[in-house]
Amino acid sequence: MPRPILATIHTESLRHNLGRARQAAPDARVWAIVKANAYGHGIERVFEGLRGADGFALLDLEEARRVRALGWRGPILLLEGVFELRDLELCSRLDLWHTVHCDEQIDMLATHKTNVPHRVFLKMNSGMNRLGFTPQRYRAAWTRLNALPQVDEISLMTHFSDADGARGTAGQMAVFAAVTRDLPGERTLSNSAATLRHALSATATGTPPDSDAASDWVRPGIAVYGSAPDFPEHSASDWALRPGMTLAAKIIATQDLSAGATVGYGSTFVAPQALRVGVVACGYADGYPRACSTGTPVLVNGVRTRMLGRVSMDMITVDLTPVTDAGVGAGFGSEVTLWGRAANGVVLAIDEVAHSAGTVGYELMCGLAPRVPVQVAD
Numbered sequence: 001m002p003r004p005i006l007a008t009i010h011t012e013s014l015r016h017n018l019g020r021a022r023q024a025a026p027d028a029r030v031w032a033i034v035k036a037n038a039y040g041h042g043i044e045r046v047f048e049g050l051r052g053a054d055g056f057a058l059l060d061l062e063e064a065r066r067v068r069a070l071g072w073r074g075p076i077l078l079l080e081g082v083f084e085l086r087d088l089e090l091c092s093r094l095d096l097w098h099t100v101h102c103d104e105q106i107d108m109l110a111t112h113k114t115n116v117p118h119r120v121f122l123k124m125n126s127g128m129n130r131l132g133f134t135p136q137r138y139r140a141a142w143t144r145l146n147a148l149p150q151v152d153e154i155s156l157m158t159h160f161s162d163a164d165g166a167r168g169t170a171g172q173m174a175v176f177a178a179v180t181r182d183l184p185g186e187r188t189l190s191n192s193a194a195t196l197r198h199a200l201s202a203t204a205t206g207t208p209p210d211s212d213a214a215s216d217w218v219r220p221g222i223a224v225y226g227s228a229p230d231f232p233e234h235s236a237s238d239w240a241l242r243p244g245m246t247l248a249a250k251i252i253a254t255q256d257l258s259a260g261a262t263v264g265y266g267s268t269f270v271a272p273q274a275l276r277v278g279v280v281a282c283g284y285a286d287g288y289p290r291a292c293s294t295g296t297p298v299l300v301n302g303v304r305t306r307m308l309g310r311v312s313m314d315m316i317t318v319d320l321t322p323v324t325d326a327g328v329g330a331g332f333g334s335e336v337t338l339w340g341r342a343a344n345g346v347v348l349a350i351d352e353v354a355h356s357a358g359t360v361g362y363e364l365m366c367g368l369a370p371r372v373p374v375q376v377a378d
C-alpha cells in the first residue's frame with residue numbers, strides 16, 4: 001500500500017469559483033491565472049474545471065505549450081512577456097499574447113520576423129515598482145509599439161500592490177486612468193482581490209460596479225483555487241469560494257500520553273493532562289509548512305481539532321480528544337484533512353493553515369510536494 005497521503009483537485013469547485021469571478025465582474029472577460037503550474041494544482045488537472053475561462057494567463061513558455069497541447073485555441077497571455085528573442089518565435093507559432101513591460105522587449109519585437117503581428121499588453125508601473133513603464137514613460141512606449149509592423153492590437157495593463165489591504169486600489173487606478181485616458185485598446189487591471197472587493201463595495205454602496213476596476217479583462221488567480229485573497233478580513237466562505245484542493249492523509253499510529261509527557265522534536269508540546277494523540281502521514285516534505293505548531297487546525301474524520309508540537313519531515317501529531325472514534329487500522333486509519341474538504345463535507349480553509357504558519361494560501365498550494373500523489377475528482 002502506498003503511503004496514505006493524497007491531494008485531490010476538485011473540478012466542480014474550480015468551475016464554481018471561476019463563476020464567482022464572473023459574477024463579480026459580469027461585463028469583463030476572465031483570464032484564469034495558471035502560472036506556477038496552476039498554483040501547484042497542475043495545469044492538466046485544472047484544465048477541465050477552468051476551460052470556461054476566456055483565456056489562460058501564465059509566465060512560462062513551457063506552460064503555454066502545455067495549455068495548447070490540451071487543445072486550447074483561445075487566448076493565452078504571458079504575464080511577464082518574453083525573456084529572449086527566440087521566445088517571440090514561440091509566441092508567433094503558438095499564437096501567444098504577451099506583456100511588454102520594458103524597452104528591451106520592444107527592441108526584441110522590432111527585430112522579430114513574423115508574418116502575423118502580435119497582440120501585446122503594455123504594462124504600466126502604476127506604483128508597485130515591479131514590472132512596467134512608469135506613468136511618465138508609458139505613452140512613449142505605446143507610441144513606439146504602435147509604430148512596429150510586428151505589433152497588432154495594444155492592450156493596457158497594470159497590477160495592484162494593495163488590492164487586498166487598507167491602502168486599496170484607488171491611487172493606482174487614478175494614475176492608470178489619467179495616463180491612458182485617450183489611448184485606444186482593452187484594459188486589464190484586477191487580480192482576485194480587486195475583482196472580489198470591488199464588486200463587494202459596489203454591492204454595499206448600492207452603486208453599479210465601477211467599470212474602471214472591472215475593465216475589459218479581470219485576472220483572478222487565488223480566488224479560482226478557492227482561497228480568500230484578503231484573509232483574515234474575509235474568508236473563502238465569505239466570498240462563497242470552495243476549496244480547489246484537498247490535502248488528506250491518514251492516522252498511522254496513536255499514542256496515549258500521560259500528563260507531563262511531550263510530543264515530537266524539541267518536546268515543544270507538554271500534555272497538560274492525559275491525552276490521546278494521532279500520528280499523521282504528512283510532514284513538511286509533503287508541503288505542510290514546518291512553521292505550523294501547536295494549535296494549527298486540522299480535521300480528523302471531519303471533526304475539527306488541532307496539531308500538537310512540531311511538524312516533522314514525514315509526520316505531524318494531532319490531538320484526538322474531540323474525535324473519540326479515531327484510530328489506526330490496516331488500510332482504514334482515520335481520515336485527516338490538512339486543508340480542503342473532508343468526506344463529511346466539513347471544510348478547513350487552506351487560509352487558516354497558512355495563517356497559522358505566518359504565510360498565505362498561495363504559498364501552501366504552490367508548495368505541494370511532488371511526492372504527494374494527486375487525483376482529480378468531479
Ligand SMILES: *Cc1c(COP(=O)(O)O)cnc(C)c1O
Binds near residue numbers: 191
Ligand atoms: C499572479 C497574477 C495575478 C493573479 O493574482 P491573484 O492574487 O492570485 O488573483 C494577476 N495579475 C498578474 C500580473 C499576476 O502576476
